Amino acid sequence: MTKIIDIEKAVSLIKSGDTLMVGGFGLVGCPLSLLEKMEEADLKHLTVISNNLGEPGKGLGKLVLQKKVKKGIGSYFTSNPDVVNAYQQNELEIDLMPQGTLAESIRAGGAGIGGFYVKTGAGTKMSEGKEVREIKGETYLFQEALQADVALIKAKKADRYGNLVYLKSARNFNPVMATAASLVIAEVDEIVEPDDLSPEEIVTPHLYVDYLVVRGGDGNES
Amino acid sequence: MTKIIDIEKAVSLIKSGDTLMVGGFGLVGCPLSLLEKMEEADLKHLTVISNNLGEPGKGLGKLVLQKKVKKGIGSYFTSNPDVVNAYQQNELEIDLMPQGTLAESIRAGGAGIGGFYVKTGAGTKMSEGKEVREIKGETYLFQEALQADVALIKAKKADRYGNLVYLKSARNFNPVMATAASLVIAEVDEIVEPDDLSPEEIVTPHLYVDYLVVRGGDGNES
Amino acid sequence: MNHKQRIASRVARELKDGDIVNAGIGIPTLVPDFIPDGVEVFLHSENGILGVGPFPEEGNIDENIINAGKKPVTVKEGASYFDSASSFGMIRGGHIDVAILGALEIDETGRIANWAVPGKPVLGVGGAMDLLEGAKKIFITITHTTKDGKPKIVKENHYPVTSERKADLIITDLAVFKVTSKGLVLTEIFAHSSLQEVEQKTEGAFTIDPSLKQTN
Amino acid sequence: MNHKQRIASRVARELKDGDIVNAGIGIPTLVPDFIPDGVEVFLHSENGILGVGPFPEEGNIDENIINAGKKPVTVKEGASYFDSASSFGMIRGGHIDVAILGALEIDETGRIANWAVPGKPVLGVGGAMDLLEGAKKIFITITHTTKDGKPKIVKENHYPVTSERKADLIITDLAVFKVTSKGLVLTEIFAHSSLQEVEQKTEGAFTIDPSLKQTN
Numbered sequence: 119m120t121k122i123i124d125i126e127k128a129v130s131l132i133k134s135g136d137t138l139m140v141g142g143f144g145l146v147g148c149p150l151s152l153l154e155k156m157e158e159a160d161l162k163h164l165t166v167i168s169n170n171l172g173e174p175g176k177g178l179g180k181l182v183l184q185k186k187v188k189k190g191i192g193s194y195f196t197s198n199p200d201v202v203n204a205y206q207q208n209e210l211e212i213d214l215m216p217q218g219t220l221a222e223s224i225r226a227g228g229a230g231i232g233g234f235y236v237k238t239g240a241g242t243k244m245s246e247g248k249e250v251r252e253i254k255g256e257t258y259l260f261q262e263a264l265q266a267d268v269a270l271i272k273a274k275k276a277d278r279y280g281n282l283v284y285l286k287s288a289r290n291f292n293p294v295m296a297t298a299a300s301l302v303i304a305e306v307d308e309i310v311e312p313d314d315l316s317p318e319e320i321v322t323p324h325l326y327v328d329y330l331v332v333r334g335g336d337g338n339e340s
Numbered sequence: 341m342t343k344i345i346d347i348e349k350a351v352s353l354i355k356s357g358d359t360l361m362v363g364g365f366g367l368v369g370c371p372l373s374l375l376e377k378m379e380e381a382d383l384k385h386l387t388v389i390s391n392n393l394g395e396p397g398k399g400l401g402k403l404v405l406q407k408k409v410k411k412g413i414g415s416y417f418t419s420n421p422d423v424v425n426a427y428q429q430n431e432l433e434i435d436l437m438p439q440g441t442l443a444e445s446i447r448a449g450g451a452g453i454g455g456f457y458v459k460t461g462a463g464t465k466m467s468e469g470k471e472v473r474e475i476k477g478e479t480y481l482f483q484e485a486l487q488a489d490v491a492l493i494k495a496k497k498a499d500r501y502g503n504l505v506y507l508k509s510a511r512n513f514n515p516v517m518a519t520a521a522s523l524v525i526a527e528v529d530e531i532v533e534p535d536d537l538s539p540e541e542i543v544t545p546h547l548y549v550d551y552l553v554v555r556g557g558d559g560n561e562s
Numbered sequence: 563m564n565h566k567q568r569i570a571s572r573v574a575r576e577l578k579d580g581d582i583v584n585a586g587i588g589i590p591t592l593v594p595d596f597i598p599d600g601v602e603v604f605l606h607s608e609n610g611i612l613g614v615g616p617f618p619e620e621g622n623i624d625e626n627i628i629n630a631g632k633k634p635v636t637v638k639e640g641a642s643y644f645d646s647a648s649s650f651g652m653i654r655g656g657h658i659d660v661a662i663l664g665a666l667e668i669d670e671t672g673r674i675a676n677w678a679v680p681g682k683p684v685l686g687v688g689g690a691m692d693l694l695e696g697a698k699k700i701f702i703t704i705t706h707t708t709k710d711g712k713p714k715i716v717k718e719n720h721y722p723v724t725s726e727r728k729a730d731l732i733i734t735d736l737a738v739f740k741v742t743s744k745g746l747v748l749t750e751i752f753a754h755s756s757l758q759e760v761e762q763k764t765e766g767a768f769t770i771d772p773s774l775k776q777t778n
Numbered sequence: 779m780n781h782k783q784r785i786a787s788r789v790a791r792e793l794k795d796g797d798i799v800n801a802g803i804g805i806p807t808l809v810p811d812f813i814p815d816g817v818e819v820f821l822h823s824e825n826g827i828l829g830v831g832p833f834p835e836e837g838n839i840d841e842n843i844i845n846a847g848k849k850p851v852t853v854k855e856g857a858s859y860f861d862s863a864s865s866f867g868m869i870r871g872g873h874i875d876v877a878i879l880g881a882l883e884i885d886e887t888g889r890i891a892n893w894a895v896p897g898k899p900v901l902g903v904g905g906a907m908d909l910l911e912g913a914k915k916i917f918i919t920i921t922h923t924t925k926d927g928k929p930k931i932v933k934e935n936h937y938p939v940t941s942e943r944k945a946d947l948i949i950t951d952l953a954v955f956k957v958t959s960k961g962l963v964l965t966e967i968f969a970h971s972s973l974q975e976v977e978q979k980t981e982g983a984f985t986i987d988p989s990l991k992q993t994n
Contacts, residue, residue: 143825143862144848146841169862196902197848205899212901217824218866218908222453225863229647230654230696231444232475235454236870237911241942243894244907253454253484257942262475279640283540286842286859287826293861297655312639318505319541320642321861323612325582325604325657365609365646366632368625391646418686419632427683434685439608440650440692447647451863452870452912458654459695463726465678466691479726501856508626508643509610515645519871534856542858543645545828547798547820547873 121280122330128303129155131329132164132268139224139264139295140168140178141271144197147288148177149272149305151334156181165189167224167266169217169291171201185209191264193217216244219261221294226263228297228326233262269299273322276304277312280327281320289321296326303329343502344552350525351377353551354386354490361446361486361517362390362400363493366419369510370399371494371527373556378403387411389446389488391439391513393423407431413486415439438466441483443516448485450519450548455484491521495544498526499534502549503542511543518548525551565735568752569703571596572733572777573662576701577603581659584608584693587631589703590662604640606658608689610649613641630689653689654696661697663690665704665729667719670766672728672741674702675721694725706734706763713765715739715746736760738777739768750777781951784968785919787812788949788993789878792917793819797875800824800909803847805919806878820856822874824905826865829857846905869905869912877913879906881920881945883935886982888944888957890918891937910941922950922979929981931955931962952976954993955984966993 129152132138142148153172157180164187171190172179179198181187189211195201204210215223216238226234235258239245249260271292274285282304284292296302304327351374354360364370375394379402386409393412394401401420403409411433417423426432437445438460448456457480461467471482493514496507504526506514518524526549563571566589574596577583581603585593594616597603605614607629614629615636623634652658665674677691678684694700704714715732732739737760738750746768751760753776779787782805790812793799797819801809810832813819821830823845830845831852839850868874881890893907894900910916920930931948948955953976954966962984967976969992 144844146825146844146848194902194904202899202901205901212899214900214903216903216907217862217905218870218912221862221866222451225651226456228655228657229444229651230458230460230656232457232459232473232478232480234448234456236452237454238452238870238908239941240911242907242940243900243938244903251454256454258454277640281640281642284859286540286840286853287823287844288842289540289859289861290826291862294863297651297657317613317637317641317643318508318511318543321540323642323644323652324640325606325612325652366628368609368628368632416686416688424683424685427685434683436684436687438687438691439646439689440654440696443646443650447867450871450873451867452872460654460692461725462695464691464724465684465722466687499856503856503858506643508624508637509607509628510626511643511645512610513646516647519867519873539829539853539857539859545858545860545868546856547822547828547868 120278121327122278122309125151125155125331125334128152128329128331129159131301131303132156132159132161134161135163136267137165137167139266139269139299140166141290141292141295142177143169143290145173145177147272147290147292149270150177152270152303152305152331153177153181157184161186163188165191167191167264169193169220171195171198173198174200182210189213191215193220221291223261223264224291224298225294227265228294231263233260235260264298266299267301269295269302271295271302271304273304273306275308275310275315276306276330277310277315279312280324280330281315282306282322282327283315283319284321293322296322302327303331305331305333307333342500343549344500344531347373347377347553347556350374350551350553351381353523353525354378354383356383357385358489359387359389361488361491361521362388363512363514363517364399365391365512367395367399369494369512369514371492372399374492374525374527374553375399375403379406383408385410387413389413389486391415391442393417393420395420396422404432411435413437415442443513445483445486446513446520447516449487450516453485455482457482486520488521489523491517491524493517493524493526495526495528497530497532497537498528498552499532499537501534502546502552503537504528504544504549505537505541506543515544518544524549525553527553527555529555565705566592569733569735572738573701573703574598576731577601577660582606582657584658584661584697586663586690588664590664591631593662606652608649608653610644610646611637611641613638650692653692656696656698658697660699660701661693662701662703663693665702665714666721668702668715668729668732669719670717670745670768672746673719673723673726674729675719675723677724678722680721690724694727700729701731701733702729703733706736713763715764715766717766736763745769747771748774750775753778781921783808785949785951788954789917789919790814792947793817793876798822798873800869800874800877800913802879802906804880806880807847809878822868824865824869826860826862827853827857829854866908869908872912872914874913876915876917877909878917878919879909881918881930882937884918884931884945884948885935886933886961886984888962889935889939889942890945891935891939893940894938896937906940910943916945917947917949918945919949922952929979931980931982933982952979961985963987964990966991969994
């Protein structure tokens, strides 16, 4: 039983119409080799859950330009003008959430929490259409959990079981996305021996990870 | 600015009537030196949130025998006959929760989540008096977040900033309790230099920790 | 093999290579000893371990590695530790393939009772409810009758149910039942028992699988 | 000092030893340069760092250490990394002492708008709303007027508010206002400005602190 597959095989597991979670904050901690291989794949109508939608021509930005993405669910898409443009051309649907609510709804999706209440956004335009509840005298908004068909995440190291550790601030959304999709593919910089990871330092235990791909030696930095 | 104080000083920060969170699963990961010092303190009417209430005469079990505990909120008290006895004598109130709901409600209390929905317990006696909600066709129960005045937790190592790492399965409830109390006191086996902890391996960042005490060299194992 | 070992041995044959398994206290803790060669399963313990290994030799106990029954255990290569909220996130979130649990009773629809006894103070619930809601499959291991000979597979539970969610498989010291949407189906009888004995000692209704097998 | 540095320098004097501080993009990123000797604060970045250090020298950039503005930063002794859900748990859970944020506008009750402009598509919200709900204190740093001279402190926000929760302190290039339950109170005027200028360039109502000070 090995979880290590090549990048082409990994991308072939993604289907048109799928909902994907894609790790990263900007391009840091983003599974760029997987996304690059997706450029070549015949995929459309994807819903993408990700904090950002890449940068112009980079990462998810390229897939947006290729019109593979039908809808983006995330927190900050302003930094990619191509996304703004696609939205204005009605080529892209957008569902915007406060960053903390986004992260929490993904965690909830992975942890069997159906939904939860946060104060963030109460009384603002973000609360339009949302259920409101008073808890201990304060106003909270209801937020349902998010789940995906596939999560594409990026880690620093994996052992062959699929245990993951992350590098510095490239951790960001990856550990929660690892928990919230039916199929989880982790792009890693290196595969190490199990003994190289202490049981205490593992951030994502292997039960969350279905497949591992090693980042392509194509000069891309991640 | 140092967070390191002696155990007596730490115990003096606890007041009668306080709600305490106490880490540990059984006695493993339980802040035994702090609890032992509490035996000598003039404290009463405590509400204790903890998975168990110690063992006979050990840990929280001793404080139950001393009638310092008014109420226990937790998941599994059966293993301590003194707790069963105190409950039957009407000396102790009990609020019982599924273990996962307990852990999650503590996490919620620390993370600004007012409440959340879980399936656990739906349709059982545990759901009596609980609000029910259908989410995506399944039945969930509402659970409010838990918070405390003081959390007493146990870690393996701390640096002087208060960053914590835990040992093996002694981690259990400690990291979530570290987030959910107004005052957090961590009992640790040793204080190490900041360089001895890598930024990636820190489980509880120092912003959660108010005070550190070093486990007493009294032969107690933790 | 005594009857507990027989039950554990039969459950072990249901496990698939790569399964993530949570094994409760009692009979389930014996299961790992019987896992067939070539099948690697990963044991999850809800107090925060993935990759539980065998019980330690005397004198080799690490008091900081315990299972959910608070017994000292070991960990295997690839193991990890995590906090209680994360551990139950795994359970509720559907990341555990199989939970092997004991029970006080099971009704004829497959609903189990294993946490409370009427008339006694209920001071423990632990992780059983979470496992019953969250694990992908539930295997129940029980002796067929109580110590004083009463059937544990009953028409209606006398004890409060642990979940509305039904078990998938029931393995006793006499027989194996599949739980289906139409009720319990007897699929196997242990060699030392008989259909007559199973019928006599089972209160809840069940049907007999056309390909009923004798098992060891 | 230019006016941005002046603002940053003034905010820095509000910070207390041991404070956990989240500093947003723009002027707030300058604040760490002005923290007084003897005061140690810990900078939180919502993408998952506690203990952000100075910007790196050219040629010394680690692309895996960035702040919430996606700029390369460094980390200091005692720093830690964590995931986004944990990071916003810190924010919403009240574990950040001070958030220093920019704003498009502030109304005379102290409610700020900094995330959306009417008529333009709103494609970014980021972490501002979380910080406004969760941080114990909110310090707002703004230029007193827009580039074309319009007051940013207004009677009523033209832009949608970021939160019903009010700021605690407003620091502009001209003056400092405390936000109280009775509205804005002018407490300090920078030496290069005057009460007349502040009154002229402020649309929202404010009262003047009896011990109004001149500041540098």
